[in-house]
Amino acid sequence: MLVSDFNYDLPDDRIAKYPPKKRGTTRLLVLKRKTGELQDSLYKNLDDFLNPGDVLILNDTRVMRSRLFCELPDGRKRELVVLEKHGDEPQRVMYRGKLHDGDVLVVSDNKIVIEHIVGNGIAEVSSDVSLAELAEKYGAVPLPPYLHRDADENDTKRYQTVWAKNMGSAAAPTASLNMTDDLLKRIQQKGVIVKYLTLHVGLGTFLPIRTDNIEDHKMHSEWFHIPKDTLEAITLVTGGWPSLGGPQSSRSESGGKCEDRTRPRVIALGTTVARTLEYYAKTGKTEGEDDIFIYPGFEFQIVDALITNFHAPKSTVLMLASAFAGWDNLKNAYNHAIKEKYNFLSYGDSMFIC
Numbered sequence: 253m254l255v256s257d258f259n260y261d262l263p264d265d266r267i268a269k270y271p272p273k274k275r276g277t278t279r280l281l282v283l284k285r286k287t288g289e290l291q292d293s294l295y296k297n298l299d300d301f302l303n304p305g306d307v308l309i310l311n312d313t314r315v316m317r318s319r320l321f322c323e324l325p326d327g328r329k330r331e332l333v334v335l336e337k338h339g340d341e342p343q344r345v346m347y348r349g350k351l352h353d354g355d356v357l358v359v360s361d362n363k364i365v366i367e368h369i370v371g372n373g374i375a376e377v378s379s380d381v382s383l384a385e386l387a388e389k390y391g392a393v394p395l396p397p398y399l400h401r402d403a404d405e406n407d408t409k410r411y412q413t414v415w416a417k418n419m420g421s422a423a424a425p426t427a428s429l430n431m432t433d434d435l436l437k438r439i440q441q442k443g444v445i446v447k448y449l450t451l452h453v454g455l456g457t458f459l460p461i462r463t464d465n466i467e468d469h470k471m472h473s474e475w476f477h478i479p480k481d482t483l484e485a486i487t488l489v490t491g492g493w494p495s496l497g498g499p500q501s502s503r504s505e506s507g508g509k510c511e512d513r514t515r516p517r518v519i520a521l522g523t524t525v526a527r528t529l530e531y532y533a534k535t536g537k538t539e540g541e542d543d544i545f546i547y548p549g550f551e552f553q554i555v556d557a558l559i560t561n562f563h564a565p566k567s568t569v570l571m572l573a574s575a576f577a578g579w580d581n582l583k584n585a586y587n588h589a590i591k592e593k594y595n596f597l598s599y600g601d602s603m604f605i606c
Contacts, residue, residue, distance in 0.1 A: 253547065255461050255469075258574060259565045260586055268599035269399055271410040276432035279601040281589055288581045290588055293604075295430045298559070301604055304443030305516035307485045311425040311524045312448040314416035316384065317391035319403070320345075322357035322364065330357055332364070333394050334383045335374070336422055336454045336475065342367065342376040343383055351375060359390050384419070394422055396598050398564065411598075420452035420475065426598040427522035427560045445516075447482040451475070451524045451542060461566060471545035471568065476528045478538045486529070486554060489516045517556035517606075523569045526576070529554040547571040548579055557606035562589060562596040577605045 272278055282291040282301060293300070302308065318334040332345040345364075351357075355366040364383070368376040379386065393403040393411050403411070413428040414436075440446055454474045461469045520526040531537070531544040533553035545568065555576070563570035574582050585603065594601045 253549075254464060255566050256464070258567075258570055258579070260583060261590075262565055262596060263590065266590055266594070266596045266600075267398065268595040268597060268601075269401070271406065271429070271599045275410065275414075276430055276435060278430045279594055280604055281585060281594060281601065282604045282606070283577055283581060283585045285577045285581055285605055288578075288584060290585055292592065295602055296432075296435055298435060298604065299439045299442055299444075301606065302439060302442060302444050302519065303516065305445070305489070306519055307445045307447060307489050307516060308439060308519045308521060309447050309449060309482060309486075309525050309529065310413075310415065310428060310431075310521045311451050311453075311528075312413075312415055312417040313421040313425060313450050313452050313524075314419045315393065315412050315421045315424050315453075316387050316419060317393055317408070318387045318422050319392040319394045320359055320364075320383075320387060320390060321392075322359050324355060324357060332357070332377075333422065334387045334391070336420060336452050337384075343378065344370065344374055345377055345383070346373050347375055348373070359386055362386055388419070396423065398597065399599075415448075417448075418450045418452075420450075421454075423453040424598065425451075425453060425522045425524045427602055429599070430602055431521070445485050447479075447485045449476065449478045449482050449525060449528055451528045453524055461568065469545060469568075471543045473541040473543035474524075476531070476539065476542045478528065478532055480538075483532075483538065486518055489518055490554065518554050519557040519559065519606075520555045521559045523558075523560055523572050526552075526555050526558055526560075526572060546575050548575045550575040552576060557604065559602060559604050561598065561602050562586065562594065562600055564597060573603075573605065 276296050278295045280293045280295045282293055320332045322330045322332055331348040335344045337343055351366050353366060353368055357364040362381050364377050364379045366375050367378055370376060393407045395403050395407060411424050414433055452475045463469050527544055528542055530552060531542045558576050560573055563573060
């Protein structure tokens, strides 16, 4: 299976460069994956497509202000982006401009030492004050590189979910950016069970796949945690699914269509949630490093429906959405969205795939 198979023409004017003036005023394209049927709607009407007893799972990660502007002793400016830290591994940053082993950078009298240049714009560093603390105090929001602009004051609030809690992400779970407190309240009043998990999104989510064959790509890892009450809600809906770590029929074969109101569904708000739940189904792990790579041919064990944004060509998140919806269905939906002038990528419109 080739990366080039998952390409499409995305006009630049369809990429949302800024968030909508008011959160939650975006559009929603509903795709029924069994039939390929499409329905144009609005994100604020998402509750119309959810049923009492459904379990909606959200990612409660909080985006770090991880973009740091530093100076070398001679006054030259350098920019660092603090990368997520995994376990006991060295702290790493992405950098712009020339740096060498032993260079000392200063952020408001705090020193960051370049211990080792790893390559590809990444370095291992050390500091007297933790980089997470420096980033929160002096950093800026690290907007996706395809926006080609610096974050402004509005981004600091809008590139964050309304329920963001656990600090650690270098990027936002973007399908959640359109959710409002009012809509979440209406969803719960309808009888939908809302639960949370944490997956700290890494900048690796923006890195291009550098192999021709999808199977040769090594997925970046991201730290996750699934609370006990979330697992209990999943078990209640799935009747004890999944039989962890072993062969099993997929949830996609067991019902849960958009129009199927005979049983509740597990609904993932975003690809980060989908990846985390399916990694749990595969491994039985409720915390650790998640490096699962989902592409067509993957059998989903937990997720019945997916709320997600429109993704960039040839991206790993586009491949996950393709695995869930079917590439032909998804490509048709994307063509429809471009024709109907939906907005794409992080600050854009969303899909409900069921």
